[in-house]
Amino acid sequence: MFAYILRSLLQGAVVLIAVAFIAFSMFRFVGDPVANMVGQEASMADREELTKHLGLDQPFPIQFLRFLGKAAQGDFGISYRQGRPVAAVMAERLPATVELAVLSAIFATVVGVALGVYAAIRRHGLVANAVMTLSLVGVSLPTFLIGIGLIYVFAVELRWLPSFGRGETVRLGGWTTGLLTKSGLQSLILPVLTLGFFQLTLIMRLVRSEMLEVMRSDFIRFARARGIPNRVIEFRHALRNTMIPVVTIAGLQLGSVIAFAIVTETVFQWPGLGALFVNAVQFADVPVMAAYLVFVAFVFVVVNLATDLAYLALDPRLRAAPTAAR
Amino acid sequence: MTQPVLSVRDLRVEFVTRRGVLKAIDGVSFDIAPGEVLGVVGESGAGKSVTGSAVIGLIDPPGRIAGGEVWLSEQRIDNLSPEEMRRIRGKRIGMIFQDPLTSLNPLYRVGEQLVETIQTHTDLSAAAARRRAIELLTEVGIPAPERRIDGYPHEFSGGMRQRVVIALALCAEPELIIADEPTTALDVSVQAQIISLLQRLGREHGTAIMLVTHDMGVIAETADRVAVMYAGRIAEIGPVQDVVQNPLHPYARGLMGAIPTLAQDASRLVQIPGSMPRLSAIPPGCPFNPRCPHAWDRCRIDRPEPIQHGAHKVACHLYDLNDPTAEAHKVLTHPPAEEGVPA
Numbered sequence: 001m002f003a004y005i006l007r008s009l010l011q012g013a014v015v016l017i018a019v020a021f022i023a024f025s026m027f028r029f030v031g032d033p034v035a036n037m038v039g040q041e042a043s044m045a046d047r048e049e050l051t052k053h054l055g056l057d058q059p060f061p062i063q064f065l066r067f068l069g070k071a072a073q074g075d076f077g078i079s080y081r082q083g084r085p086v087a088a089v090m091a092e093r094l095p096a097t098v099e100l101a102v103l104s105a106i107f108a109t110v111v112g113v114a115l116g117v118y119a120a121i122r123r124h125g126l127v128a129n130a131v132m133t134l135s136l137v138g139v140s141l142p143t144f145l146i147g148i149g150l151i152y153v154f155a156v157e158l159r160w161l162p163s164f165g166r167g168e169t170v171r172l173g174g175w176t177t178g179l180l181t182k183s184g185l186q187s188l189i190l191p192v193l194t195l196g197f198f199q200l201t202l203i204m205r206l207v208r209s210e211m212l213e214v215m216r217s218d219f220i221r222f223a224r225a226r227g228i229p230n231r232v233i234e235f236r237h238a239l240r241n242t243m244i245p246v247v248t249i250a251g252l253q254l255g256s257v258i259a260f261a262i263v264t265e266t267v268f269q270w271p272g273l274g275a276l277f278v279n280a281v282q283f284a285d286v287p288v289m290a291a292y293l294v295f296v297a298f299v300f301v302v303v304n305l306a307t308d309l310a311y312l313a314l315d316p317r318l319r320a321a322p323t324a325a326r
Numbered sequence: 327m328t329q330p331v332l333s334v335r336d337l338r339v340e341f342v343t344r345r346g347v348l349k350a351i352d353g354v355s356f357d358i359a360p361g362e363v364l365g366v367v368g369e370s371g372a373g374k375s376v377t378g379s380a381v382i383g384l385i386d387p388p389g390r391i392a393g394g395e396v397w398l399s400e401q402r403i404d405n406l407s408p409e410e411m412r413r414i415r416g417k418r419i420g421m422i423f424q425d426p427l428t429s430l431n432p433l434y435r436v437g438e439q440l441v442e443t444i445q446t447h448t449d450l451s452a453a454a455a456r457r458r459a460i461e462l463l464t465e466v467g468i469p470a471p472e473r474r475i476d477g478y479p480h481e482f483s484g485g486m487r488q489r490v491v492i493a494l495a496l497c498a499e500p501e502l503i504i505a506d507e508p509t510t511a512l513d514v515s516v517q518a519q520i521i522s523l524l525q526r527l528g529r530e531h532g533t534a535i536m537l538v539t540h541d542m543g544v545i546a547e548t549a550d551r552v553a554v555m556y557a558g559r560i561a562e563i564g565p566v567q568d569v570v571q572n573p574l575h576p577y578a579r580g581l582m583g584a585i586p587t588l589a590q591d592a593s594r595l596v597q598i599p600g601s602m603p604r605l606s607a608i609p610p611g612c613p614f615n616p617r618c619p620h621a622w623d624r625c626r627i628d629r630p631e632p633i634q635h636g637a638h639k640v641a642c643h644l645y646d647l648n649d650p651t652a653e654a655h656k657v658l659t660h661p662p663a664e665e666g667v668p669a
């Protein structure tokens with residue numbers, strides 16, 4: 001079990017270093033940072049001095065190691081566009097994205113699992129079939145279209161909810177939250193629905209098909225032969241077995257919710273990391289882009305680790321085998 | 327005669343498919359007395375397992391019980407509501423499946439599964455149910471049950487898991503146990519242990535056992551009576567020694583003749599020519615007629631009903647005393663196509 005966790009950690013570290021390398025390579029391939037930073041009238045001496053100051057005269061491996069060392073301390077350099085440390089710029093934007101993503105993930109998981117179980121148990125029911133058909137819409141419609149549709153209905157026509165921004169936020173230490181004000185909460189509803197909808201339908205369809213599969217297995221049949229009530233079979237015996245494969249996919253999906261809120265943030269002009277990244281791309285703000293890449297990789301690694309730990313909690317077969325035969 | 331524990335009368339089970347209604351069980355009748363072991367044998371697809379599932383009420387759609395009656399002691403159980411039937415399953419009828427490796431939920435300790443079953447059918451407290459679970463594990467021969475009760479299924483070997491499965495079937499001291507191929511998935515050495523365990527439990531508790539298997543060796547050792555099934559019907563039923571040593575039905579004779587023994591000096595294994603018809607293509611008359619070396623015109627038109635013949639009941643026109651021509655057909659007119667019938 002310890003070896004199992006250790007292996008997950010090592011894998012995570014390898015992934016992070018690989019992504020950091022790709023992020024670092026961007027500096028070399030996306031234009032000349034010095035040309036980006038100095039004005040048109042700068043002299044050669046100015047340029048050389050800046051090159052030296054930024055360490056760009058060093059050999060490539062040294063530059064990469066320095067990048068890694070700084071990145072590990074959260075230092076991704078200075079944003080070309082804003083002239084401020086990237087870490088500070090990102091820290092400002094982080095709360096908006098985290099609140100949006102976490103709420104979306106909770107919404108998608110809770111509603112998705114509940115609907116999936118319902119659709120599996122009432123397999124031939126009218127409501128279950130209607131839900132399944134609707135879920136096809138969720139899987140096939142692009143996120144931005146859902147967002148624009150929601151804005152049209154609830155913001156433009158009904159005027160119930162705001163169409164953009166975070167509303168009023170409250171400062172709590174270094175964290176700004178929209179969860180404590182009415183306008184902040186209202187502003188969250190549409191983006192959360194938009195971002196969570198695709199994951200919801202995916203999780204729901206996955207739960208349904210896995211559960212139907214589990215319900216066909218021998219131990220469910222044996223549980224029925226023992227006279228165990230249906231509710232107990234469905235929620236105790238079948239659901240937990242269903243969750244093992246679901247956790248894998250759902251975990252990765254939820255990682256992508258946090259990482260790729262880009263589209264939703266753009267549609268709702270949400271002042272989060274995704275919007276920051278889109279702006280950074282427009283202005284070739286390489287340090288911000290690199291930091292965002294590493295951040296996304298970090299989120300995925302953490303989610304993956306959490307998924308592996310969830311396996312341990314769910315499946316005694318993994319816990320028992322100390323050599324972790326996986 | 328004592329009241330039978332299980333009495334099945336003219337049971338019919340159908341599967342509704344796109345290509346029509348398939349009759350998996352077509353008019354099966356038998357009784358099992360208290361403490362008796364009835365072996366049910368036949369080829370794959372003969373309807374052995376479906377009969378067991380029908381008795382315990384676990385025929386899944388598109389299958390359904392299309393007719394007949396199932397009586398457990400003095401209660402008719404084939405027409406109960408699903409909830410009433412659930413209360414009988416596990417309490418009055420226990421069931422054991424073929425594969426002990428997949429019969430247990432891998433995510434729960436065996437103790438949790440035992441306690442769950444015990445508490446479903448009794449009013450015992452959690453602590454009392456746990457004590458009962460340990461007793462059951464002791465009874466089925468699990469060493470160190472106080473410790474093993476907290477083990478997960480994957481920590482048990484195949485034979486030990488089948489013992490746990492048997493303990494689960496015994497939780498509420500059922501009157502009847504249906505064992506569906508209980509030893510097929512096990513090593514030969516473990517098979518004998520499981521069979522003798524079942525026998526002992528049946529004797530000690532007076533539990534009737536319906537033992538479904540295609541292993542004639544298991545039947546010969548264990549069963550008191552045996553029913554030979556073919557294409558959803560009982561071809562022959564009778565005391566096990568009689569049926570094994572003196573089978574009447576041509577199919578049963580072929581089946582017994584096909585058991586290889588070390589004493590035989592046969593270069594080829596004996597087989598019955600042809601194969602069992604698919605459910606969608608059961609011939610009219612006797613379903614065995616295309617493979618039967620004795621078949622005559624009547625067999626292709628007239629369906630044979632079980633006839634009492636000594637201690638056996640046999641569904642074959644050869645034993646119809648009212649048919650004056652039957653005796654003549656007992657002599658083989660056309661020997662089976664395949665050779666290799668040992669002397």
